Amino acid sequence: MTLPKTNEFVFLPKYRVWRHLTYWSCHIVIWAIFWIVTGSGYSFPRQVFSMIVWTPVFIFFGYPLVYGAIPRLLLQGKVWQFLLVGVCWAIAGLFINGCYRYYVYVPLQQYLELDHIYTQKTLMPLPSSYLCMTTAVATPMVIRFFKLWTIKQRDLMLAQQERITAQLQLLKAQVHPHFLFNTLNNIYAFALENSPKTPQMILKLSSLLSYMLYDCREEKVLLEKEVDIMKNYIDLEKERYGEKLDISVNIEGDIQDQFITPLLILPFLENAFKHGTSEQLEKPWMSIDIVVKDQQLKCKVVNSKNQYVPFHENGVGINNVRKRLELLYMDRHELKLKDEGEFFVVSLLLNLKEHNVSSRAIPGDHFIKHKYENPVSVG
Numbered sequence: 001m002t003l004p005k006t007n008e009f010v011f012l013p014k015y016r017v018w019r020h021l022t023y024w025s026c027h028i029v030i031w032a033i034f035w036i037v038t039g040s041g042y043s044f045p046r047q048v049f050s051m052i053v054w055t056p057v058f059i060f061f062g063y064p065l066v067y068g069a070i071p072r073l074l075l076q077g078k079v080w081q082f083l084l085v086g087v088c089w090a091i092a093g094l095f096i097n098g099c100y101r102y103y104v105y106v107p108l109q110q111y112l113e114l115d116h117i118y119t120q121k122t123l124m125p126l127p128s129s130y131l132c133m134t135t136a137v138a139t140p141m142v143i144r145f146f147k148l149w150t151i152k153q154r155d156l157m158l159a160q161q162e163r164i165t166a167q168l169q170l171l172k173a174q175v176h177p178h179f180l181f182n183t184l185n186n187i188y189a190f191a192l193e194n195s196p197k198t199p200q201m202i203l204k205l206s207s208l209l210s211y212m213l214y215d216c217r218e219e220k221v222l223l224e225k226e227v228d229i230m231k232n233y234i235d236l237e238k239e240r241y242g243e244k245l246d247i248s249v250n251i252e253g254d255i256q257d258q259f260i261t262p263l264l265i266l267p268f269l270e271n272a273f274k275h276g277t278s279e280q281l282e283k284p285w286m287s288i289d290i291v292v293k294d295q296q297l298k299c300k301v302v303n304s305k306n307q308y309v310p311f312h313e314n315g316v317g318i319n320n321v322r323k324r325l326e327l328l329y330m331d332r333h334e335l336k337l338k339d340e341g342e343f344f345v346v347s348l349l350l351n352l353k354e355h356n357v358s359s360r361a362i363p364g365d366h367f368i369k370h371k372y373e374n375p376v377s378v379g
Contacts, residue, residue: 023140024059027055028051031132031135032044033047035047050105054129061089064089069082186236187201222260226266230288233269249288251289252289252290258352259352261324267318275309285303299348302344302345305342
């Protein structure tokens, strides 16, 4: 028989009975040893027998707190109500313990004709017996609290991840129409002139569409493919500007086997063409540098611009990239935008290390999913 993994044994409902049997077996053995060590005078079998006889009252006393007060009061933030219930139940436990000893435990020993029977003449419990009972309750209460707290934290994390996933999908949905709109405008202009370059441009647009429709569904893509798509986009724009545009593209380092979030660099190029190059009266120019070293990507996009036209940082593309960087790269990126009057500079520094490790270790995985069914009712 294959033993269950620790997290499965702790959380899955199908192991609930085994969890309870394991706990009470350990409780009986530990307390039996404890009473022998403290000099009770009884043998180990006799102590085990006594603990087994007391177990039903331990369960009766403890489970209302474990399965009632903790999830309905303590974990709901009703601390004072929980403490009040705990104090009242502890006082009731004195009566429960005394009655059980007087009416069940002592008569059962007499019936079995056991020796060294402590004859109780009142309903007041023995301090040692009450200590054992309260300990039997306190331990599962602590276990139950941390177990439910862990489940609650996991659910909060899952909810947060699902929210981030929804935000990212919305941001991608915003990127696609905005990006395609500008590209289709370029092809439309060539089609009006019956340019022989139109079919080649449509082919390159086709690769862009394929990338957006299929590759962009993934959380991460090969940097090499992102660069290829970037080159296709540049080629489309170069056809639009012809000899008027002076553009240089420099790529250094090993871009193979590196992963990046899709459509992260393209919006900067789109912004450079739309708000920089297209608004300049004289001959426009653009410089694109991508360097990968020590699993760090440095991307620098510099484009000439009309110095009398101020840069607006609230564009759809730039805001989109900022939000995606904050969600996916958090403290692993640095983005700088600087308007120098006659030219504009975008500098992006990305740490690809964690992205690359996760891509190899968990291919196709996006976010943690619920592994355990019905977690709140777990015993």
